[in-house]
Amino acid sequence: xxxxxxxxxxxxxxxMDSTALDRESLNVPELHHKYHKLLSEENKLxxxxxxxxxxxxxxxxxxxSGKLDEDTLxxxxxxxxxxxxVKQDVQRFIDGDSVLNKYVIExxxxxxxxxxxxxxxxxxxxxxxxxxxxxxxxxxLTGQ
Numbered sequence: 001x002x003x004x005x006x007x008x009x010x011x012x013x014x015x016m017d018s019t020a021l022d023r024e025s026l027n028v029p030e031l032h033h034k035y036h037k038l039l040s041e042e043n044k045l046x047x048x049x050x051x052x053x054x055x056x057x058x059x060x061x062x063x064x065s066g067k068l069d070e071d072t073l074x075x076x077x078x079x080x081x082x083x084x085x086v087k088q089d090v091q092r093f094i095d096g097d098s099v100l101n102k103y104v105i106e107x108x109x110x111x112x113x114x115x116x117x118x119x120x121x122x123x124x125x126x127x128x129x130x131x132x133x134x135x136x137x138x139x140x141l142t143g144q
Contacts, residue, residue: 001038001041001042001113002113003109003112003113003116006038006113006116006117006120007116010116010120013031013034014123016127016130016131016134018134021131021134021135024131025128025131028124028127028128028131031124031127032121032124032125035117035120035121035124036121038117039118039121042113042114042117043114046107046110046111049103049106050107052103053100053103053104053107056099056100056103057094059072059076060094060097060099060100061090061094063078063081064081064085064090064093064094065085065087065090066081066084066085068080068081078099
């Protein structure tokens with residue numbers, strides 16, 4: 001699910017019908033379950049992506065160190081790295097590596113989705129208090 005998909009879904013789910021607060025109150029566990037399930041799926045994907053980034057980081061370290069074998073170069077469609085890089089400078093090449101950074105950016109996007117879902121779940125957890133406050137406000141307005 002994309003970040004925009006999650007935002008669109010929350011745009012629909014966040015609305016509360018002030019004339020049916022009892023129904024809204026009963027809907028809280030359903031919403032919590034929906035987003036908790038989504039959070040679990042996105043966390044699983046994040047762990048896989050994070051492992052992939054670390055694996056690729058190691059391979060790219062070998063690439064820039066000149067230690068990568070021909071099979072791996074061919075498998076990935078990479079040309080041999082012909083520069084001789086001092087060990088202390090390899091990290092600089094890794095940090096600026098477009099192949100690795102593509103995955104690092106995707107990992108950052110995944111983290112942003114997880115943070116959004118956590119924020120949504122926090123709002124869902126507070127929904128009972130919001131409903132309670134709305135009920136009290138209605139009672140105040142009607143003089144009860």
